[in-house]
Amino acid sequence: MTNKLATREWIAPKLVPLVRIQPDVTGQVAYDYMIHRYKVKMNDAMVSRALKLAHEICEGQENEQYAKLRDYANELLKRNSRSTIRLQCTPYTHEFYRMYICLEACKMGFLTGCRPLINLDGRFFKGYYSRQLLSAVSQDGNNSFYVIAYDIVNVENKENWIWFLENLANDLGDLVEKGFTFISDRQKLTNLGLDSALQLNKDAAKWLNDIPADRWSRSAFDTVCKNQAVTSNMCEKFNGAILKYKGKPIITMFEGVRMYITRKMVKTQALIAKSQGPLCKQVQMKLDKLHKKAIYWTPHWSEDPNRAKFEVTCPPHSKCAVDLKEMTCSCRSWELSGIPCEHAIACIGHNAGERFWETTGFDPIQTPIVKRKPGKPKTKRKKSPEEDSNPHKMKRKLGPPRCSRCKQVGHKKTSCKANLGDGDTVAATNKTRPSDVPVDGANEETRAS
Template structure:
């Protein structure tokens, strides 16, 4: 038997343990490599564990841990390296696509099968290459080769930035900023991803992303009845009505949807002014339509939504249906002296528009007639259009004095339409929920604003009274000599007003229309 020279002058012992007999034989190896045949009694009588025969190597390393791909890394900080592992082939291909878009390069997957993927730069002569293969033992994919150098220039337009890739980036962004528009999406991709997308890609990706975030428009029409039942359950006493058009050989077609929450009914009857604004706004969904609203104002002139409805088209039939249900909810308008206001006409000429507003603001009949003559001189056709309408419906000079309202603008509905402007492109149930949340939040905010307020008048009315008090400094009252000292003549250049404190009247009619003292009265 021949041994290596490194074992010269050393003696090795191999212990053999016979577990059955308990005998121990020690065979010694001499320098010549022959068996010595010597047995030791102490070794035979002692027990030796098998673990004692194992040789522990102090330099033995733990199993290698390969770096996984970091999916949470921000775009711009993505990295690839040799030995990096991925969950699947698709995971590797998506990561490679993100990585190359990050650096503005176009690549081709020249090898793509079930066990390996190789990608190279599209530019001929560029050395960039990555090779990833599947590990059969654990099923993960691992980068085997990576030459991370480009000799080609960077490009902002990248064919790898497909609609699918754009959609994946856009969905989480749209959840945080649901009102993003086409141009904002384009600017965001240029700023964050340094890539320019074409208009078609952005349009399709934005539409698909909205479908993911907001829901499918067509499917939501089939859930309207379920949503109506949920509103009845969570808001007892609310009025919810769904109108459909029966179809002979298919499911019914949506026509209109009315909602009046119980809190809105009680709130309007308990503490709002007797004025209801009516307006419609375009509903920019897949099939289009109109959002009809009825809004009031509380004592502090805050917008108070009473009811709203979604209809397929704004016409007389749908308005009649809407107002009929609204009257059943809040009571007969004659018994409660409700007043209604709506926008009906837009004026083109600026000068004509200002004159029409002067006619509407006129509080006395003489002032109104004077302004109407000016309108007739400027545009007789406009004068004829205004003259055919009942005066008490649009000018202060003919308003009833009971409601104590001098509002001639439908600002409550306009304000509500402005708040829902960015939401009116969403599907019907998503938009309905947004409207309900807007109503709920406005009620809470208005309550918190006045929670700690102290005063006889609401803040808006108090500020209006203070403004009138400042104007009253230019007026001088003079008693007319009546027995009860109630009639006064108040002089203020260039006009003079007569104030009757007993009957609470002023010839300017401000006191009668609003219930607030006018500046001639505040001089007392």
């Protein structure tokens, strides 16, 4: 099955249909395809070279796509006039330097529907021309990642990050004035055991104390972003989703990222159309879980005029202070996430009775005048003839009356008019009649005569 004439120039055209259908095809799949279709065996190096050539036939060569970058950027601006695309090359040699893309839909969606939180991260893409992908990713209302902008540079350094952030600030406005919160890779330093570091390493404790607490402690975070995230997981999810484009030519990679963002937006819109209620699915699920925990907390109103301040207790010693008007809780979960905590939910569902009623100030309503009737007042209504007088009592079900004398149905013995003899009567009743019982001797003589 091994054939020396099966070179990569001969194998690559055979793999083109497979690559067009499945762009991320692996070498093992291509090897199995050639064996089953053409009965040809190849070594791993031959499969890799032939597969690379097949990709070049389908997508074009890398240097050809670099030459078309200006045309690609111009086409994006024509189709998305409010998008931001900046391409920089070296002054004299015109070599590619960096390219920044912020699509209009991504920009407007972030400003109108996402939390003011931005994750910054870089991703190294291997290939013949090594490059770095710098990205700014936020979080939408359903706790999923939302891509704002991305940038392709040759190397990740301070200069390229400053250029990327300057372009991002021009698109989003004043980052400080709008209260945007940034998360970068630096917070990973605190993933070491914080408590053990403070106890065992005094230098580490001093270094950590020199950094303001609102930069690394969740309890001291700013409450503007309404997010409890302390990691750059949103960027990691985005980088993992576009990992299959890392070895592609630059325009193919840009198009793959853009199409992925578009498909994700379409899926999100379909999910919103199916959802019921004003809240997103993940937020509603979180509220349902918190509502189940809220039953263990007992709210106590503090008698404030706004009827908004409560002290919530849970045996034996747990206590929290809740202010419904200011939307705050001493646990700070409500302030940091924007979602009511279990303590606040217990107060929202609390009903304290008449002391929460608002006084209208009108004259009090008097009871109506009642004319008293003689006798004991009747509390039960009069029932119609068709109704049972006592429906709660079981009645005996009896058939029609039967005469014990003549054995006929429809009358009793007392009203029986049948003409029967004494013997028949006695036999019928099987009892001694009162007139047949001897009372005294006089009666016997009378009977004998």
